[in-house]
Amino acid sequence: MAEHRLDEIDRRIIQTLQADGRMSVQDLASRVGLSPSPCARRVRLLEDAGVIEGYVAIVNQEKLGLPVSVFASIKLERQREEELDRFAAAVSRWPEVADCYLMTGQRDYLLRIIVSDLSAYERFLKDKLTRLDNVASIESSFALGKVKHSHSVPVELARV
Known part of the structure:
Protein backbone atom coordinates (compact mmCIF):
# COMPACT_ATOMS: atom_id res chain seq x y z
CA MET A 1 0.00 0.00 0.00
CA ALA A 2 1.23 3.51 -0.78
CA GLU A 3 2.69 5.60 2.02
CA HIS A 4 0.06 7.74 3.75
CA ARG A 5 1.18 11.36 4.20
CA LEU A 6 0.02 12.70 7.55
CA ASP A 7 -1.17 16.26 7.87
CA GLU A 8 -1.77 18.08 11.14
CA ILE A 9 -5.40 16.91 11.41
CA ASP A 10 -4.33 13.26 10.89
CA ARG A 11 -1.78 13.68 13.67
CA ARG A 12 -4.41 15.13 16.02
CA ILE A 13 -6.78 12.26 15.17
CA ILE A 14 -4.08 9.67 15.96
CA GLN A 15 -3.02 11.37 19.19
CA THR A 16 -6.62 11.67 20.35
CA LEU A 17 -7.47 8.05 19.52
CA GLN A 18 -4.32 6.83 21.27
CA ALA A 19 -5.59 8.51 24.43
CA ASP A 20 -9.14 7.13 24.04
CA GLY A 21 -9.88 4.62 21.30
CA ARG A 22 -13.52 4.26 22.40
CA MET A 23 -14.34 7.88 21.69
CA SER A 24 -17.33 8.47 19.43
CA VAL A 25 -16.76 9.98 15.99
CA GLN A 26 -18.72 13.04 17.12
CA ASP A 27 -16.42 13.61 20.12
CA LEU A 28 -13.32 12.94 18.03
CA ALA A 29 -14.47 15.33 15.31
CA SER A 30 -15.10 18.10 17.82
CA ARG A 31 -11.68 17.63 19.43
CA VAL A 32 -9.78 17.75 16.13
CA GLY A 33 -11.83 20.54 14.54
CA LEU A 34 -13.78 18.63 11.88
CA SER A 35 -17.37 17.69 11.30
CA PRO A 36 -18.20 14.01 11.94
CA SER A 37 -18.42 12.82 8.32
CA PRO A 38 -14.97 14.03 7.15
CA CYS A 39 -13.49 12.87 10.47
CA ALA A 40 -14.90 9.36 10.02
CA ARG A 41 -13.56 9.33 6.46
CA ARG A 42 -10.06 10.30 7.66
CA VAL A 43 -10.12 7.61 10.36
CA ARG A 44 -11.14 5.04 7.74
CA LEU A 45 -8.28 6.17 5.46
CA LEU A 46 -5.81 5.88 8.35
CA GLU A 47 -7.11 2.37 9.07
CA ASP A 48 -6.98 1.36 5.39
CA ALA A 49 -3.41 2.66 5.10
CA GLY A 50 -2.40 0.58 8.13
CA VAL A 51 -1.46 3.65 10.17
CA ILE A 52 -4.15 2.64 12.68
CA GLU A 53 -3.80 -1.12 13.06
CA GLY A 54 -6.63 -1.75 15.51
CA TYR A 55 -8.21 -0.93 18.86
CA VAL A 56 -7.59 -2.68 22.18
CA ALA A 57 -8.40 -2.52 25.88
CA ILE A 58 -5.33 -1.79 28.00
CA VAL A 59 -5.35 -4.23 30.90
CA ASN A 60 -3.56 -3.84 34.26
CA GLN A 61 -1.43 -6.98 34.57
Missing part, protein backbone atom coordinates in the same frame (compact mmCIF):
# COMPACT_ATOMS: atom_id res chain seq x y z
CA GLU A 62 -1.09 -6.59 38.35
CA LYS A 63 -4.87 -6.56 38.87
CA LEU A 64 -4.98 -9.88 36.99
CA GLY A 65 -2.50 -11.40 39.45
CA LEU A 66 0.44 -11.17 37.00
CA PRO A 67 2.69 -8.57 38.65
CA VAL A 68 6.06 -9.88 37.47
CA SER A 69 7.70 -8.66 34.26
CA VAL A 70 10.90 -10.39 33.26
CA PHE A 71 13.16 -9.24 30.44
CA ALA A 72 15.05 -12.16 28.95
CA SER A 73 17.95 -11.69 26.55
CA ILE A 74 18.39 -14.73 24.34
CA LYS A 75 21.51 -15.75 22.46
CA LEU A 76 21.11 -18.42 19.79
CA GLU A 77 23.82 -20.87 18.76
CA ARG A 78 23.20 -20.08 15.07
CA GLN A 79 21.51 -17.09 13.45
CA ARG A 80 20.46 -18.65 10.15
CA GLU A 81 17.10 -17.49 8.82
CA GLU A 82 15.36 -20.80 9.45
CA GLU A 83 16.65 -20.86 13.05
CA LEU A 84 15.44 -17.30 13.66
CA ASP A 85 12.04 -18.15 12.15
CA ARG A 86 11.71 -21.30 14.28
CA PHE A 87 12.48 -19.36 17.47
CA ALA A 88 10.05 -16.56 16.55
CA ALA A 89 7.29 -19.06 15.77
CA ALA A 90 7.74 -20.82 19.12
CA VAL A 91 7.69 -17.71 21.31
CA SER A 92 4.74 -16.29 19.37
CA ARG A 93 2.61 -19.19 20.64
CA TRP A 94 3.43 -18.63 24.32
CA PRO A 95 0.99 -16.39 26.21
CA GLU A 96 3.63 -15.43 28.79
CA VAL A 97 5.65 -13.61 26.11
CA ALA A 98 4.15 -10.12 25.84
CA ASP A 99 6.85 -8.71 23.54
CA CYS A 100 9.65 -10.21 21.47
CA TYR A 101 12.22 -8.20 19.55
CA LEU A 102 14.97 -9.37 17.19
CA MET A 103 18.02 -7.40 18.31
CA THR A 104 21.44 -6.27 17.18
CA GLY A 105 24.45 -6.59 19.48
CA GLN A 106 25.43 -9.36 21.88
CA ARG A 107 22.00 -10.99 22.12
CA ASP A 108 19.64 -12.12 19.37
CA TYR A 109 16.25 -11.59 21.05
CA LEU A 110 14.80 -9.56 23.87
CA LEU A 111 11.59 -10.90 25.42
CA ARG A 112 9.23 -9.33 27.95
CA ILE A 113 7.61 -12.14 29.87
CA ILE A 114 4.63 -11.67 32.20
CA VAL A 115 4.11 -14.14 35.04
CA SER A 116 2.51 -14.35 38.48
CA ASP A 117 5.68 -15.03 40.49
CA LEU A 118 9.22 -16.43 40.43
CA SER A 119 7.97 -20.02 40.44
CA ALA A 120 5.87 -19.35 37.35
CA TYR A 121 8.93 -17.90 35.60
CA GLU A 122 10.99 -20.93 36.60
CA ARG A 123 8.30 -23.21 35.09
CA PHE A 124 8.27 -21.10 31.93
CA LEU A 125 12.05 -21.43 31.65
CA LYS A 126 12.13 -25.17 32.31
CA ASP A 127 9.03 -26.17 30.35
CA LYS A 128 9.37 -23.87 27.35
CA LEU A 129 12.36 -21.61 26.80
CA THR A 130 15.19 -23.99 27.69
CA ARG A 131 13.60 -26.78 25.63
CA LEU A 132 14.00 -24.88 22.37
CA ASP A 133 16.77 -26.11 20.13
CA ASN A 134 19.46 -23.58 19.27
CA VAL A 135 19.20 -21.51 22.48
CA ALA A 136 22.79 -20.93 23.63
CA SER A 137 22.10 -18.69 26.63
CA ILE A 138 19.37 -16.87 28.52
CA GLU A 139 19.98 -13.80 30.67
CA SER A 140 17.01 -12.73 32.81
CA SER A 141 16.39 -9.36 34.43
CA PHE A 142 13.43 -8.72 36.71
CA ALA A 143 11.64 -5.37 36.57
CA LEU A 144 11.52 -3.82 40.04
CA GLY A 145 9.13 -1.07 39.09
CA LYS A 146 7.63 0.70 36.12
CA VAL A 147 9.00 4.20 35.52
CA LYS A 148 7.31 4.78 32.16
CA HIS A 149 5.10 2.51 30.13
CA SER A 150 3.36 3.77 27.03
CA HIS A 151 1.11 2.26 24.42
CA SER A 152 1.29 5.43 22.34
CA VAL A 153 3.55 6.20 19.42
CA PRO A 154 5.03 9.74 19.51
CA VAL A 155 3.06 11.09 16.56
CA GLU A 156 4.73 14.48 16.84
CA LEU A 157 8.00 12.82 15.76
CA ALA A 158 6.50 11.12 12.69
CA ARG A 159 8.35 11.82 9.47
CA VAL A 160 5.52 11.09 7.03
Whole structure:
Protein backbone atom coordinates (compact mmCIF):
# COMPACT_ATOMS: atom_id res chain seq x y z
CA MET A 1 0.00 0.00 0.00
CA ALA A 2 1.23 3.51 -0.78
CA GLU A 3 2.69 5.60 2.02
CA HIS A 4 0.06 7.74 3.75
CA ARG A 5 1.18 11.36 4.20
CA LEU A 6 0.02 12.70 7.55
CA ASP A 7 -1.17 16.26 7.87
CA GLU A 8 -1.77 18.08 11.14
CA ILE A 9 -5.40 16.91 11.41
CA ASP A 10 -4.33 13.26 10.89
CA ARG A 11 -1.78 13.68 13.67
CA ARG A 12 -4.41 15.13 16.02
CA ILE A 13 -6.78 12.26 15.17
CA ILE A 14 -4.08 9.67 15.96
CA GLN A 15 -3.02 11.37 19.19
CA THR A 16 -6.62 11.67 20.35
CA LEU A 17 -7.47 8.05 19.52
CA GLN A 18 -4.32 6.83 21.27
CA ALA A 19 -5.59 8.51 24.43
CA ASP A 20 -9.14 7.13 24.04
CA GLY A 21 -9.88 4.62 21.30
CA ARG A 22 -13.52 4.26 22.40
CA MET A 23 -14.34 7.88 21.69
CA SER A 24 -17.33 8.47 19.43
CA VAL A 25 -16.76 9.98 15.99
CA GLN A 26 -18.72 13.04 17.12
CA ASP A 27 -16.42 13.61 20.12
CA LEU A 28 -13.32 12.94 18.03
CA ALA A 29 -14.47 15.33 15.31
CA SER A 30 -15.10 18.10 17.82
CA ARG A 31 -11.68 17.63 19.43
CA VAL A 32 -9.78 17.75 16.13
CA GLY A 33 -11.83 20.54 14.54
CA LEU A 34 -13.78 18.63 11.88
CA SER A 35 -17.37 17.69 11.30
CA PRO A 36 -18.20 14.01 11.94
CA SER A 37 -18.42 12.82 8.32
CA PRO A 38 -14.97 14.03 7.15
CA CYS A 39 -13.49 12.87 10.47
CA ALA A 40 -14.90 9.36 10.02
CA ARG A 41 -13.56 9.33 6.46
CA ARG A 42 -10.06 10.30 7.66
CA VAL A 43 -10.12 7.61 10.36
CA ARG A 44 -11.14 5.04 7.74
CA LEU A 45 -8.28 6.17 5.46
CA LEU A 46 -5.81 5.88 8.35
CA GLU A 47 -7.11 2.37 9.07
CA ASP A 48 -6.98 1.36 5.39
CA ALA A 49 -3.41 2.66 5.10
CA GLY A 50 -2.40 0.58 8.13
CA VAL A 51 -1.46 3.65 10.17
CA ILE A 52 -4.15 2.64 12.68
CA GLU A 53 -3.80 -1.12 13.06
CA GLY A 54 -6.63 -1.75 15.51
CA TYR A 55 -8.21 -0.93 18.86
CA VAL A 56 -7.59 -2.68 22.18
CA ALA A 57 -8.40 -2.52 25.88
CA ILE A 58 -5.33 -1.79 28.00
CA VAL A 59 -5.35 -4.23 30.90
CA ASN A 60 -3.56 -3.84 34.26
CA GLN A 61 -1.43 -6.98 34.57
CA GLU A 62 -1.09 -6.59 38.35
CA LYS A 63 -4.87 -6.56 38.87
CA LEU A 64 -4.98 -9.88 36.99
CA GLY A 65 -2.50 -11.40 39.45
CA LEU A 66 0.44 -11.17 37.00
CA PRO A 67 2.69 -8.57 38.65
CA VAL A 68 6.06 -9.88 37.47
CA SER A 69 7.70 -8.66 34.26
CA VAL A 70 10.90 -10.39 33.26
CA PHE A 71 13.16 -9.24 30.44
CA ALA A 72 15.05 -12.16 28.95
CA SER A 73 17.95 -11.69 26.55
CA ILE A 74 18.39 -14.73 24.34
CA LYS A 75 21.51 -15.75 22.46
CA LEU A 76 21.11 -18.42 19.79
CA GLU A 77 23.82 -20.87 18.76
CA ARG A 78 23.20 -20.08 15.07
CA GLN A 79 21.51 -17.09 13.45
CA ARG A 80 20.46 -18.65 10.15
CA GLU A 81 17.10 -17.49 8.82
CA GLU A 82 15.36 -20.80 9.45
CA GLU A 83 16.65 -20.86 13.05
CA LEU A 84 15.44 -17.30 13.66
CA ASP A 85 12.04 -18.15 12.15
CA ARG A 86 11.71 -21.30 14.28
CA PHE A 87 12.48 -19.36 17.47
CA ALA A 88 10.05 -16.56 16.55
CA ALA A 89 7.29 -19.06 15.77
CA ALA A 90 7.74 -20.82 19.12
CA VAL A 91 7.69 -17.71 21.31
CA SER A 92 4.74 -16.29 19.37
CA ARG A 93 2.61 -19.19 20.64
CA TRP A 94 3.43 -18.63 24.32
CA PRO A 95 0.99 -16.39 26.21
CA GLU A 96 3.63 -15.43 28.79
CA VAL A 97 5.65 -13.61 26.11
CA ALA A 98 4.15 -10.12 25.84
CA ASP A 99 6.85 -8.71 23.54
CA CYS A 100 9.65 -10.21 21.47
CA TYR A 101 12.22 -8.20 19.55
CA LEU A 102 14.97 -9.37 17.19
CA MET A 103 18.02 -7.40 18.31
CA THR A 104 21.44 -6.27 17.18
CA GLY A 105 24.45 -6.59 19.48
CA GLN A 106 25.43 -9.36 21.88
CA ARG A 107 22.00 -10.99 22.12
CA ASP A 108 19.64 -12.12 19.37
CA TYR A 109 16.25 -11.59 21.05
CA LEU A 110 14.80 -9.56 23.87
CA LEU A 111 11.59 -10.90 25.42
CA ARG A 112 9.23 -9.33 27.95
CA ILE A 113 7.61 -12.14 29.87
CA ILE A 114 4.63 -11.67 32.20
CA VAL A 115 4.11 -14.14 35.04
CA SER A 116 2.51 -14.35 38.48
CA ASP A 117 5.68 -15.03 40.49
CA LEU A 118 9.22 -16.43 40.43
CA SER A 119 7.97 -20.02 40.44
CA ALA A 120 5.87 -19.35 37.35
CA TYR A 121 8.93 -17.90 35.60
CA GLU A 122 10.99 -20.93 36.60
CA ARG A 123 8.30 -23.21 35.09
CA PHE A 124 8.27 -21.10 31.93
CA LEU A 125 12.05 -21.43 31.65
CA LYS A 126 12.13 -25.17 32.31
CA ASP A 127 9.03 -26.17 30.35
CA LYS A 128 9.37 -23.87 27.35
CA LEU A 129 12.36 -21.61 26.80
CA THR A 130 15.19 -23.99 27.69
CA ARG A 131 13.60 -26.78 25.63
CA LEU A 132 14.00 -24.88 22.37
CA ASP A 133 16.77 -26.11 20.13
CA ASN A 134 19.46 -23.58 19.27
CA VAL A 135 19.20 -21.51 22.48
CA ALA A 136 22.79 -20.93 23.63
CA SER A 137 22.10 -18.69 26.63
CA ILE A 138 19.37 -16.87 28.52
CA GLU A 139 19.98 -13.80 30.67
CA SER A 140 17.01 -12.73 32.81
CA SER A 141 16.39 -9.36 34.43
CA PHE A 142 13.43 -8.72 36.71
CA ALA A 143 11.64 -5.37 36.57
CA LEU A 144 11.52 -3.82 40.04
CA GLY A 145 9.13 -1.07 39.09
CA LYS A 146 7.63 0.70 36.12
CA VAL A 147 9.00 4.20 35.52
CA LYS A 148 7.31 4.78 32.16
CA HIS A 149 5.10 2.51 30.13
CA SER A 150 3.36 3.77 27.03
CA HIS A 151 1.11 2.26 24.42
CA SER A 152 1.29 5.43 22.34
CA VAL A 153 3.55 6.20 19.42
CA PRO A 154 5.03 9.74 19.51
CA VAL A 155 3.06 11.09 16.56
CA GLU A 156 4.73 14.48 16.84
CA LEU A 157 8.00 12.82 15.76
CA ALA A 158 6.50 11.12 12.69
CA ARG A 159 8.35 11.82 9.47
CA VAL A 160 5.52 11.09 7.03
